[in-house]
Amino acid sequence: MFPSVILNNSPQLVNVSSMFSYNSFNTLDTIFSSTVLKGLKRLTNCSAFLGNNMSLKNSSSSPVQLSELFKDNAELTNCSLFLGVNNQELGYQYSDDAYLDAVNRRALYINFGATGDELFANNPKLTDCHNAFAKCTAQGVMSDNIFGGVNNTGDYPTGLTNVAFCFHDCNVTTVLTDKLFSNQPKLAKVSGFVSGGVTGSANNLCRNVTGDMATLGTLFTSNPLLTEVRRFFESTGVTGQIPEGTSIAASPLFAKNVLLQRADRLFANADNITGRVPATLFGNCPNLSSCESLFRSCSGITDVLPGAGTDTSLQLFKCLTSETGEFKSLSNVAHLFDGCTGIYSQIPANLFVNTPGVTNASYAFRDCGT
Numbered sequence: 001m002f003p004s005v006i007l008n009n010s011p012q013l014v015n016v017s018s019m020f021s022y023n024s025f026n027t028l029d030t031i032f033s034s035t036v037l038k039g040l041k042r043l044t045n046c047s048a049f050l051g052n053n054m055s056l057k058n059s060s061s062s063p064v065q066l067s068e069l070f071k072d073n074a075e076l077t078n079c080s081l082f083l084g085v086n087n088q089e090l091g092y093q094y095s096d097d098a099y100l101d102a103v104n105r106r107a108l109y110i111n112f113g114a115t116g117d118e119l120f121a122n123n124p125k126l127t128d129c130h131n132a133f134a135k136c137t138a139q140g141v142m143s144d145n146i147f148g149g150v151n152n153t154g155d156y157p158t159g160l161t162n163v164a165f166c167f168h169d170c171n172v173t174t175v176l177t178d179k180l181f182s183n184q185p186k187l188a189k190v191s192g193f194v195s196g197g198v199t200g201s202a203n204n205l206c207r208n209v210t211g212d213m214a215t216l217g218t219l220f221t222s223n224p225l226l227t228e229v230r231r232f233f234e235s236t237g238v239t240g241q242i243p244e245g246t247s248i249a250a251s252p253l254f255a256k257n258v259l260l261q262r263a264d265r266l267f268a269n270a271d272n273i274t275g276r277v278p279a280t281l282f283g284n285c286p287n288l289s290s291c292e293s294l295f296r297s298c299s300g301i302t303d304v305l306p307g308a309g310t311d312t313s314l315q316l317f318k319c320l321t322s323e324t325g326e327f328k329s330l331s332n333v334a335h336l337f338d339g340c341t342g343i344y345s346q347i348p349a350n351l352f353v354n355t356p357g358v359t360n361a362s363y364a365f366r367d368c369g370t
Contacts (some may be wrong), residue, residue, distance in 0.1 A: 004033040013040050016046040017078070026055045028083075028108055029062070030130040034069045041074045051081035057107040063139040068111025074155065076123045080162070083108070105169050108136045116174070117143035119152030127161050130189065134168040142167065142174040142194075142272070149182040160184045164228065165192040170205065176211030176238065178218045187223040191262070196235025196269070205269075209236040212271065217243035217252045226257040234271075241275030242267075250283025250320055258321070260285040261329075264316030265305040276303030279314040286321045290332040292360075297339035317354050326354045336364040344369040 007013060016037075025031055032050070037043060050056065058064065098284060109132060112119050147163075148156025172194055181187055185308055197205035216238070220226055245251035254260055260282065267273055277295065282288050295301060318325045333355070337343065347365065352358060 004031060004036050008039055011039050012042060014042050015045045016043065017045045018051065021048040021051045021053065021081075023053050024055060025050070026057060027059045028056050029060070029064055032064060034065050034067070035339050037070065038072055039357075041072055042075055044075050045078045045291050046073075046082060047078045048081040048082050051131075052085050054085065056083075058109045061109055063109035063111035067111070067118040069119065071122050075120055075125055075147070076166070077125050078128045079126065079132050080128045080130045082132045083136055083167070084168075086131050086134070086165075094139045105137055105171065106135050107209050108264055109139050110136045111140045112138070112142050112146075112358065113140075115143060116141040117148075120147060121156055123157055123211050124155045125159070125162045126157035127159050127186075129160070129166050130162045130164040131168065134143035134165045134171055134242055136170050138167065138170040138172040140173065142172045144174060144177045144180045147183055148183065148235050149179040149184070150177070152183055156183065157248055158183055159186050161186050162189040163187065163193050164189040165195075167194045168192045168194055170194070171196075171206050171208055172206040173269045174210075176209060176216060176219070178221070180219065182222045185222060186225055188225050189228045190223075190226065191194065191228045191230035192234065193232060194236065195231045195233070199295040207235075207237040207259065209238065211236060211238045212366065213242050215238035218252060219255050221252070224256055225259060227259050228262040229260065229266055230262050231268065233267045233270045234265050235269040237272055238270055239272040239274070240275065241282070242278045244276075244278045244283070245280030245283050246325045247279070247314060247318075248320065251278045251281045251354045253278075255280055255284050258284055260286055261287050263291040263294060264332075265293040265296065267298055269298070271297065271299045273298050274300040274302070277301060277316055278315065280318050280320060281316060282327070283318060283320040286319050286327065287329055288327050289329045291336065293329070293335040293338065294333070295337050295340060296300055296335050299339070299341045301340050302342040303345060310367065315348075315350060315354065317352065319354060324354070326356060328357060330355045333364055334362045335359045335366070336361070337368055338367050339364050340368045342369055
């Protein structure tokens with residue numbers, strides 16, 4: 001156990017990374033308060049400060065208030081794994097579903113304040129917050145202005161590069177809009193930002209994360225450096241049909257993300273996604289290398305896959321920036337549409353005509369309505 005004021009008389013501190021990580025602390029609210037970093041105006045790194053403490057929880061269901069946690073830390077650049085756990089600790093691997101339920105969400109209750117957008121309002125230099133609060137249990141609302149994309153009246157960061165798994169399996173309550181990352185031109189990794197866990201586990205769902213795909217179609221328009229969207233939207237309550245592309249124009253969702261490489265488990269278990277799979281979803285993403293478990297267990301998808309029928313120009317896998325239309329780097333489509341029980345239409349013969357480098361298609365279309 002450590003007193004929550006232990007650092008308050010050390011104003012010259014710059015780095016407190018991993019200071020109390022991998023401990024056996026078990027009651028957060030008796031050792032921690034939102035003033036733990038108060039007065040540390042030179043602090044740049046607090047990564048894994050209390051990270052990877054698997055038994056950490058609250059003594060009651062009253063949440064720890066985090067709205068002013070980083071208020072005095074204007075120089076802060078890295079708060080990754082602050083209270084969270086990382087993928088390796090949980091055994092998460094890109095292709096290994098056996099570990100996805102290894103650790104349930106902790107009874108570690110946190111709150112982001114009355115407006116839900118104060119957490120990073122005083123951290124203009126922040127670049128990395130990956131896994132910062134992964135496997136905590138959020139109470140209250142998290143605003144889509146968490147990074148200042150809606151109303152940048154604070155001193156929000158504008159140089160974030162990695163927010164992957166920041167609130168993974170926290171069951172945060174938020175309505176996603178296309179403004180979430182609109183203030184982040186350097187953003188590269190958003191994997192699992194507010195995602196849930198494995199299909200079928202009530203402990204790992206994030207149905208309080210909602211939004212309409214009709215208004216999320218331009219979510220990543222302001223992020224030209226984006227490389228990873230693994231597990232984005234996974235197990236969330238997002239609804240509607242993904243905006244469609246055409247034979248000559250990519251679906252707007254990733255139309256500006258030419259560097260995108262990883263889309264594993266994108267939309268997995270987001271069973272409120274409906275309608276047909278959009279044509280040219282990755283039309284402007286020539287570097288796409290893996291989309292394992294893409295649309296896995298999306299039971300709301302019911303319509304014909306692009307390319308079926310007579311309009312062969314409409315294809316899910318068609319690279320519009322290549323003369324041949326091929327994705328030369330795409331190698332992994334394992335579990336593609338696995339568990340999409342609502343699909344009863346014909347699987348198009350030309351689905352993989354533009355993916356000559358695919359080496360793994362295991363379990364694709366398993367347990368489909370087809």
